[in-house]
Amino acid sequence: MTDVSFQLYSGRNFPPLSDLIKLIGSLGYKEAEGFGGIYGDLDDAGLAALKADLDAAGVRMATGHFGIDQLEQQTEKMIKVARTLGMDAVYCPFIMPDQRPTDAAGWKAFGARLDKAGKPFKDAGFDFGWHNHDFEFVALSDGSLPHDRIFEGGPGLTWEMDVAWVVRGGADPLKFIDGYKDRITAAHIKDIAPAGQAEDEGGWADVGHGTVDWKTIWAALKNTKARHFVVEHDNPNDIKRCASRSIESIKAF
Numbered sequence: 570m571t572d573v574s575f576q577l578y579s580g581r582n583f584p585p586l587s588d589l590i591k592l593i594g595s596l597g598y599k600e601a602e603g604f605g606g607i608y609g610d611l612d613d614a615g616l617a618a619l620k621a622d623l624d625a626a627g628v629r630m631a632t633g634h635f636g637i638d639q640l641e642q643q644t645e646k647m648i649k650v651a652r653t654l655g656m657d658a659v660y661c662p663f664i665m666p667d668q669r670p671t672d673a674a675g676w677k678a679f680g681a682r683l684d685k686a687g688k689p690f691k692d693a694g695f696d697f698g699w700h701n702h703d704f705e706f707v708a709l710s711d712g713s714l715p716h717d718r719i720f721e722g723g724p725g726l727t728w729e730m731d732v733a734w735v736v737r738g739g740a741d742p743l744k745f746i747d748g749y750k751d752r753i754t755a756a757h758i759k760d761i762a763p764a765g766q767a768e769d770e771g772g773w774a775d776v777g778h779g780t781v782d783w784k785t786i787w788a789a790l791k792n793t794k795a796r797h798f799v800v801e802h803d804n805p806n807d808i809k810r811c812a813s814r815s816i817e818s819i820k821a822f
Contacts, residue, residue: 573816574600574631576757576801577607583808587622594626596813602799603633604662608650609643616653623654630654632729632755632797634662634700640686648693658696658755658797660729661686669704669715676715680722687726696754698727706738716745720752727794731757731801732786733773746789755797756790758783758819771804775811777818787822 575598580589633656639647670676687697705716730753735742760779762772805811
């Protein structure tokens, strides 16, 4: 079976982080994905401690999310973070609503900005790309999608595809998997609850317990360049349930 990763953001409401790392290691996850909030402010000793927790659990932090400000303004520090924790891929995960372009030219320029921000990371040996949400799949006034404009403006970018957000954006994930198969280097594996259910969890579901056709999509992702398959749930109310049921579902794909 493919090594499965776990986005540590899913457990942000279940401290301490060291216990979450132990949990996912015990459940069979071999990789984790970090986010800026857990390592952005760490000093060398803190990074070493985090790496020790990962090693003890048999988990590798293979990928990480870094905010655009961290990438542009703390470049050398973030390269050190990624290198110390053993990452091979770095993804920019989000842009705040008040910073989002409003037209095609603006999104293309944002793609170029990402490409430029990623160059030092690529030069240091890391894969670098963008992680989507739903807003990239809302059509602009000219009918094009921000998603396509980002990658048009950033020809060197790879894509960490968050499949469930593509679905929530109203797009067909299989279409985008086929169209971007040479740029997808990681994927977020999460599920969407049936309408009206799990409202206390943002309408998300444990993988395999929602409405996303994961068996079909999993097979399609296997025909891309994806190397990291990252379980995520944006707001679980039981982290052990979420992590355990999700990896068990993936074993059956």
